[in-house]
Amino acid sequence: MAHRPGGKRALVTGGAGLIGSHLSDLLLGEGYKVRIFDNLEPQTHRNGKPPWVPAEAEFVNADIRDRVAVRAALEDVDVVFHQAAYGGYMPQMGKYVHVNSFGTAQMLEIIRDENLPVEKVVVASSQAVYREGAATCPEHGLVFPDTRPVEQLASGDYAVHCPLCGAVTTPAATPEEAPTGGETVYAITKVDQERLVLTWGRQTGIPAVALRYSCTYGPRQSVFNPYTGVIAIFATRLLNGRPPVLYEDGEQTRDFCYVGDVARANLLAAATDELDGLPVNVGSGRATTIREVAEMVSEALDAPVEPVARREFRPGEMRHLTSDISRARSAGYEPAVDLATGIERYLEWIRAQGGVRDYFAAAENILREKRIVQQAAKPPGSCQDR
């Protein structure tokens, strides 16, 4: 069934943020009435309400955990795009669960218990829900390896081994069927969010979709938050004359997706019923190493600073993750902006922001202290190795 978006009312939670704000612009362009709900978390929005929050949208400054505010914001809403979340590699634990898991559960409960006429809920999930990217074993073909053990990373072995025979694997595109259950608090709450929304959708009969975003970047990505977005972090480091810091050896691969493509995937999920009830990967479908990203950003900034790798690692982090986007493609999604173009657009925007400080160095010390970043042993071949 094709929906006519004209006149529909959308609620975009987290609508002042990177994805939410681009999505709000698109929705307005499509004729939706848009209500943005955002608490302007200081970690991301250091200077308060950002100038890109569109004047044509209604703006509600409130916390997703505030039952009364959420209830009021749901009034007359046809489609909910639930982007509000606490993200990145923050040291807090309780806040993740409270904002992401509880906030989502309470919103769904309100819609159900008050019989609100919501037609669809699209929730922002993440590739962080996977344990590790899919891989190919020379012996066993496509396998779904588990999260690499901390002891393995601490020994300086970053490879992904076959769960069946232990052989070193090569990365493969990860389909939605891959096992979920992340090993960071953020990942655990993203699994919660998508399961809450999809389970609730089945029980209530209200169509629901969970979009598993890959690494999303682009203009408006917070330059204040040292915990999220490797492109933003590298750019702010380089603009301050400091080298990008690579975890492990920098040869991890990720799927970088331009924010405009992610926003369009949300529109598509709202407009089609082909994705209802499903988790859906949204990415570029292409693998890029973190080292390559550092080089691309430094080249684009004309700042030839060598990245540094200090053999530090983040327990629970995946080695490789590239999204298999065939499910989204089958419903009409197609990424349009390649990484080089997207980085250019981001840097153009960041330059226009004036002085950009490097918030990463201080954050890094906190992460080390809390063992969210740890040090590996000397590389294989050195005298201390095994």
Ligand SMILES: [Zn+2]
């Ligand atoms: Zn094997």
